[in-house]
Structures are given as C-alpha cells and as structure tokens.
Amino acid sequence: MSELITHPDDVQEIPVDYQPEKPTAPGSSKAWTTNQKVAFRIGFLYMLFLCIPLYSAFYQHLFSLKWGKITYNDFQTIVAFWPPQIITIESEEGVFGILNYINLILVFAGSVAGAGIWTAIDRKTLSYDKLYYWIRVLARYRLAYGMIGWGCKKIFPMQMVYPTVGMLNTPFIDMAEKKLYWSHVGVSFGYTVFLGFAEFIPGILLLHRKTAVLGAALAAVVTFNICIANHAYDAGVAVPAAYFAIIGLFITWYDLPKIWNLIVKERDNLQPYHYYPVLNQTSQRRLKAATKAVFNIAFVPVTVALWGYGFFYGNNYNIPSTPGLPDAKSYYQVSEFRLNNKVIPYSPKDSIRWQDATFEGWSSLSYKTNRGAIADRMIGYSPLRVTQSKNRKLNEASSQNADRLAKQNKPRDLGVTRWEVGGMAGERRYFYYKADTVKHILYLQNKNIHYKNEKQVLHYSRPTPNRIILSGRNEFKDSIYVVLDKDPKKYPLVEGRQTSIKAF
Numbered sequence: 001m002s003e004l005i006t007h008p009d010d011v012q013e014i015p016v017d018y019q020p021e022k023p024t025a026p027g028s029s030k031a032w033t034t035n036q037k038v039a040f041r042i043g044f045l046y047m048l049f050l051c052i053p054l055y056s057a058f059y060q061h062l063f064s065l066k067w068g069k070i071t072y073n074d075f076q077t078i079v080a081f082w083p084p085q086i087i088t089i090e091s092e093e094g095v096f097g098i099l100n101y102i103n104l105i106l107v108f109a110g111s112v113a114g115a116g117i118w119t120a121i122d123r124k125t126l127s128y129d130k131l132y133y134w135i136r137v138l139a140r141y142r143l144a145y146g147m148i149g150w151g152c153k154k155i156f157p158m159q160m161v162y163p164t165v166g167m168l169n170t171p172f173i174d175m176a177e178k179k180l181y182w183s184h185v186g187v188s189f190g191y192t193v194f195l196g197f198a199e200f201i202p203g204i205l206l207l208h209r210k211t212a213v214l215g216a217a218l219a220a221v222v223t224f225n226i227c228i229a230n231h232a233y234d235a236g237v238a239v240p241a242a243y244f245a246i247i248g249l250f251i252t253w254y255d256l257p258k259i260w261n262l263i264v265k266e267r268d269n270l271q272p273y274h275y276y277p278v279l280n281q282t283s284q285r286r287l288k289a290a291t292k293a294v295f296n297i298a299f300v301p302v303t304v305a306l307w308g309y310g311f312f313y314g315n316n317y318n319i320p321s322t323p324g325l326p327d328a329k330s331y332y333q334v335s336e337f338r339l340n341n342k343v344i345p346y347s348p349k350d351s352i353r354w355q356d357a358t359f360e361g362w363s364s365l366s367y368k369t370n371r372g373a374i375a376d377r378m379i380g381y382s383p384l385r386v387t388q389s390k391n392r393k394l395n396e397a398s399s400q401n402a403d404r405l406a407k408q409n410k411p412r413d414l415g416v417t418r419w420e421v422g423g424m425a426g427e428r429r430y431f432y433y434k435a436d437t438v439k440h441i442l443y444l445q446n447k448n449i450h451y452k453n454e455k456q457v458l459h460y461s462r463p464t465p466n467r468i469i470l471s472g473r474n475e476f477k478d479s480i481y482v483v484l485d486k487d488p489k490k491y492p493l494v495e496g497r498q499t500s501i502k503a504f
Contacts, residue, residue, distance in 0.1 A: 030127070031126040031127055032126065032127045032128065037119070037125070037127075037128065038115060038119055040128050040131075040132060041114075041115035041118045041119060041128075042108075042111050042112055042115040043111075043135075043250065044128070044131060044132075044135050045110075045111035045114045045115055045118075046107065046108055046111040047135050047138065047139050047247070047250055048135065048138070049083065049084060049107050049110065049111060050083045050107065050139075050142075050243065050246070050247060051138050051139055051142040051247070052138075053081040054084045055081075055084065055085065058078075058081050061077060062078065066407070069407050070306070071306060071310065071315065071403055071406075071407075072152070072303065072306035072307045072309075072310045072315075073310075073317060073403040074403075075149065075298075075299065075302075075303045075306060076149050076152075076153075079145045079146045079148075079149040079299065080146065080149060080150075080240075082096075082239070082240050082243060083103060083104060083107055083243050084103060084107055085100075085103055086102075086103050086106050086107070087100075087102055087103060087106070088100075089102070096236055096237050096238060096239040096240055097234075097236065097238065097239070098231065098238065100239045101239060101242070103239070104239065104242070104243065104246070129275035130275065130277065132254070132275070133275050133276065133277065136212075136250075136251055136254060139247050139250055139251050140206050140207075140212050140216070140251055141206070141207070141295065142247065143203070143206055143216065143219055143244060143247045143248060143251065144203045144204075144206035144207050144215070144299075145203070145295075145299040146203070146244060147199050147200065147202050147203030147206070147219050147222075147223075147244070148199075148200055148203035148204070148299060148300060148303065148304075149299070149303060150199050151196045151197065151198075151199035151200030151201075151203060152196065152200065152303060152304060152307040153196065153307075154192050154193065154195045154196030154199070155193055155196035155197060155200060155304075155307070156196075156307045156308055156310070156311035157186065157189060157192045157193065157196075157311075158307075158310070158311060158316045158317055158318055158319075159182070159318070160182045160183075160185040160186040160192050160195075161186050161316070161318050161319055161419060162186050162187065162189070163183045163186060163187060163493065163494070164358075164360055164364075164419070164420055165329065165330065165331055165358040165359070165360055166358045166360070166364075166366040166420060166428055166430065167179075167183060167420075167424070168331075168489075168491045168493065168494065169331050169356065169358060169368075169428075169489075170424055170425075170428055174424055174425035174427070174428075175423060175424050175425075176234065176377055176378060176422075176423035176424070177232075177233040177234045177235070178233050178234055178235040178236065178378055178423055179378060179422070179423030179424060180233070181229070181232075181233040181235065182235075183493075184493070187493055187494060198218075198222050199219075199222055201215075201218070202215040202216070202218040202219040202222060202248075203215065203219070204300070205218065206219065206251075207296060207300075212251060213251065213252055213254070213255045213259075216247075216248045216249075216250075216251035216252045217248065217252045218248075219244060219245075219247075219248040220244075220245045220248030220249050220252060221248075223241045223242070223244035223245040223248065224241070224242070224245040226241040227239075227241035227242045227245060315402075315403075315406070315412075316416075317400065317402055317403065317416065318416060318418065318419035319362065319416065319419065320360075320362040320363060320364060320412075320413035320416045320432070321362065321412065321413065321416075322362055322363040322411070322413050322432075322434075323361075323362060323363065324359060324360055324361055324362050324363045324364065324433075324435075325359060325435060325460075325468075327465065328359040328468065329359055329360055329361045330358070330359060330486045330487070330488075331356065331357075331358050331486070331487050331489050332356060332357045332358065332359070332468065332484035332485060332486055332487060333356060333484070333485050333487050334346070334353070334354045334355060334356060334357060334367075334482060334483070334484060335483040335484070335485045336481070336482070336483040337353045337354055337480070337481070337482055337483075338479075338480065338481035338482075339352060339353070339478055339479070339480055340478055340479050341479065341481075348370060349370055350369065350370055351369060351370050351371040352369065352371070352474075352476075352478075353369060354367040354368065354369055354482060355367070355368045355369060355370075356368050357482070357484050359468075360420075362413065363413060363432055363433050363434065363435065364413075364420060364430060364431070364432060364433070364447070365430075365431045365433055365442070365444065366420070366428050366429060366430045366431070367428070367429055368427055368428045368429075369427065369429065370427065371426075371427065371429075372425070372426050372427060373426025373427075373429065373448060373450065373451060374426060374448070374450040374451075375421070375422070375423075375424060375425060375426040375448075376417070376418060376421055376422040376423070376448070376449070377422065377423060378418050378422030378423030400415065400416075400417070400418045401415040402415035402416045403415075411432070411434075413432050414432050414445065414447060414452075417430070417447045417448065417449065420447065421447055421448050426448070429446065429448070430446070430447040430448065431444040431445060431446055431447060431456065432444065432445050432447050433445075439459075440459055440460050440461060441457065441458070441459055441460070441472075442456075442457070442458045442459075442460055442470070443455070443456075443457055444456040444457070444458065446475065451475075454475035455475060456472065456473060456474050456475050457472050457473050458470045458471060458472035458473075458480075459471050459472050465486075466485060466486040467483065467484065467485050467486070468484045469481075469482070469483050469484070470482040470484065
C-alpha cells in the first residue's frame with residue numbers, strides 16, 4: 001500500500017481559477033450552435049454527393065462484371081469514380097481540366113440549397129453526432145480504397161512505365177507535357193514505386209479509426225501535390241486529385257481543434273469526446289465485422305494480388321504483352337529504301353520514305369516519316385462517362401481497351417496504344433505486328449485508332465544480327481524494300497548518373 005502513497009513534493013499546485021477545457025461541438029455531446037448545424041448540413045450533403053457514384057454507367061458496369069474474368073482494371077474502375085459530372089467540358093486538359101472545377105462548385109451549390117431546405121424542415125435536432133460519425137466513415141472508406149487503387153498503379157509500375165525505344169527517339173518538342181512528365185518519372189523504377197507507396201500507405205491508415213486522421217492528412221497533401229503537377233503538365237486529372245484532397249480535408253477537420261490545442265496552444269485535450277455507435281445486438285456486431293472484412297479483403301489483398309498478377313504475367317495496361325522478334329529491340333538507321341523498285345534517297349521532307357525505325361521488346365514496329373497524323377493527346381479521361389459522350393475530339397477514351405479485348409479473346413496489344421502512340425506528334429507511325437516465324441512474314445496493323453485500317457504485309461530476313469531487311473506491301477499497297485541497320489545509341493535520359501562525368 002505504501003507504493004500508492006504520493007510524496008508531498010510530487011504534488012503540483014493547481015491554480016484556483018483552473019478549468020478543464022470543455023469540448024466544443026461538433027464532437028461533443030452538448031447541443032450544437034445554429035452555425036455548427038448549418039455548416040454540418042452543407043458538409044454532410046457535399047460529402048454524400050462526392051462519395052456516392054451518381055451516374056448510371058457506374059452501376060451498369062458494376063452489374064455487368066463477369067467475376068470469372070475479373071481483373072485489376074475492374075476493381076480500379078470501381079474505386080476511380082469521380083464526383084457528379086453535371087457539365088462535361090472538353091479542353092486541352094481533357095474532361096478534367098481547370099474548367100471542370102465548375103462541377104465541384106455546382107455540387108457544393110446544390111449542397112447549400114439542400115442544407116437550406118433541411119434547416120427549414122428540421123428545427124428540433126440538437127446535435128448531429130451520429131450523422132457526423134457515419135459520413136466520416138463513408139468518406140474514410142471511399143478515400144481509402146481510391147488511394148490504394150491508385151497507389152497500386154505505381155507500386156506495380158503500369159501508369160508511368162519505362163520509356164519505349166520509340167519515345168527515346170522522339171524529340172521533346174513533339175511530346176505533350178504529360179508524356180514528358182510521365183516519361184521522366186518512369187525512367188526511375190524506384191522513384192515510381194516510392195510514389196505508389198506515398199498513395200498506398202495513407203489508404204491503409206484510413207482503414208483504421210485510430211490512424212484515420214493521419215491517413216487523411218497525408219492523402220490530402222499527396223493528392224494536392226498531384227493536382228498541382230497535373231495543372232503544370234496538362235495531365236488531365238487535376239480535378240479528381242482535388243476531389244480526393246477535399247475528402248481528406250473533411251476527414252481531418254474533425255480533429256483539427258484538438259490538434260491545434262495540443263500543438264499550437266500546448267494544451268492537453270483533457271476531455272476528448274468521440275461518438276461511436278453502440279451495437280448491443282450480436283447480429284449487428286457480426287454484420288459490421290463481416291461488412292468490413294468483405295470490403296477490406298476485396299479492395300486490399302485481392303486488389304493488390306490482381307495488380308501484381310497483371311504486372312508479372314503480361315497484363316500491363318500500358319505495355320503490350322506479345323513478344324517481338326528475338327534480339328530485335330533497338331533503334332535502326334534506314335540504310336536503303338526502295339518504293340516500287342525505285343531507290344528513294346533520304347529526305348526529311350519525304351512523306352513515304354522511312355527516316356528511321358524502332359523495334360520494341362514486344363510486337364511493335366515504329367518508323368518516322370514526314371507525314372502527320374491525328375494523335376491521341378493522352379490526357380485524362382473517365383471511361384465510365386467519356387466513352388458514352390459523342391463529343392470526343394480531344395479525349396480518345398476507347399484507345400485504351402486492352403482489358404476488354406483480352407476478355408473477348410482478341411489481340412489485346414491493339415488496345416495498348418496510349419503509352420506508345422498517345423501524347424506525341426503523329427510523324428512516328430506505330431504498328432502492331434503478328435510474326436509468322438516459319439514463313440518469315442510480319443502482318444502489321446496501325447495502332448492509331450484513327451488509322452486502324454492501315455495494314456502492311458512484309459517479309460523479313462536477318463542476314464546479320466544487326467541488320468533486318470523488310471520487303472512487301474505497305475499500307476498504300478505500294479511495293480517497298482527497306483534495309484535497317486541497328487544503331488547502338490546512348491540515351492542521356494536513361495544513362496543519367498549511371499555514367500560518371502568529369503567536369504574538369
């Protein structure tokens with residue numbers, strides 16, 4: 001018992017006028033003020049509209065899923081829905097450019113109007129602790145699964161992948177801003193994975209009540225940075241990133257007064273108050289546990305497993321999976337070019353003669369010629385909405401449909417076009433080829449959806465390991481004969497700091 005006696009010297013004198021700091025609503029059991037109730041009603045409706053998909057295409061896609069052929073892309077489509085698209089505005093930044101902040105504003109205006117009606121009807125409720133709890137739960141899980149899904153895109157680098165040979169031989173001036181940004185990030189595998197975990201970890205933290213505020217604050221910071229980068233590089237998903245940041249700030253707001261008192265005012269929160277629903281019935285507790293388990297398992301370990309499987313087993317949505325000609329991957333100089341048996345000398349102005357050519361590690365052949373083409377700008381889009389829009393002059397949503405083609409047992413590589421073709425001037429033509437290695441024939445088809453009817457049939461021979469000779473009919477039915485010689489180029493973007501450079 002003596003151990004429980006406090007020494008008199010250890011007793012600190014408490015000021016006579018000391019009063020423990022009382023919690024203020026929201027987050028307290030006492031009645032809320034009129035301003036607090038009005039602000040809550042607006043915030044509640046706003047979050048509700050943001051966190052629940054309000055367009056029919058989402059549910060059509062959800063109920064049309066074939067679970068026997070489920071892929072990571074299906075899970076990503078579910079968590080990648082955005083706020084209501086009241087007005088769709090196409091611009092150089094896509095359907096989610098700066099002009100489309102109008103949709104967030106319109107949704108907020110609708111929330112204000114709804115809150116006004118709510119205020120006029122409900123004059124008896126003293127506090128909204130219960131509703132505040134449940135809207136935070138909805139916001140937490142919506143943001144958590146979204147952050148985890150987007151993080152997996154970079155943890156398994158499929159969004160910002162390593163530059164292709166064709167990209168490395170395209171002048172910077174011919175690339176869209178987004179292409180430049182993604183290419184520079186994709187060069188560093190480690191940095192890309194780091195960015196993925198910067199999104200994934202906040203998502204995991206949001207799944208646990210005790211770490212939700214930290215996860216929400218990190219998610220808000222990360223997504224706001226993504227928003228700024230998207231504006232700087234016209235990447236096209238600035239508004240969705242801002243949308244995530246708003247949800248993160250809403251979740252963090254609940255504990256901001258306590259954080260402010262602790263860090264800025266240096267006061268302990270002696271009487272913290274948090275509302276939690278009391279589930280007295282065993283069936284209610286089991287239902288809660290089962291619901292959390294089903295959704296968390298589906299959108300965390302199952303999602304991660306599907307992304308990993310896609311990455312390691314040839315379902316990268318930005319990279320074709322059909323192997324190319326063995327040991328052909330390289331940049332090639334065109335040593336000789338004949339058109340209808342006539343030798344065509346090199347000229348940068350010629351619209352038919354190839355200036356150079358590239359073979360990738362997969363079944364893709366590209367060549368440069370002085371003939372422009374309609375190019376996919378590779379800007380952000382939402383397939384659930386944009387594919388149903390008739391006005392898609394700037395947003396080629398259907399150019400990324402590898403997943404759909406694979407499920408239909410069609411060559412998925414014809415749907416993996418955005419990374420190779422998108423975001424670059426049309427002077428480099430990209431062709432998918434099917435190789436008959438017995439007869440040594442390449443069956444080529446243009447990967448640009450605007451020129452999908454352009455096909456070539458070319459015989460190939462390899463007299464030396466560094467030379468490929470192609471002959472046959474091009475897309476205009478003309479006879480061509482092309483001699484390609486491998487050029488062992490060095491690329492500063494790839495070499496980077498791998499090579500030591502002496503300044504003096």
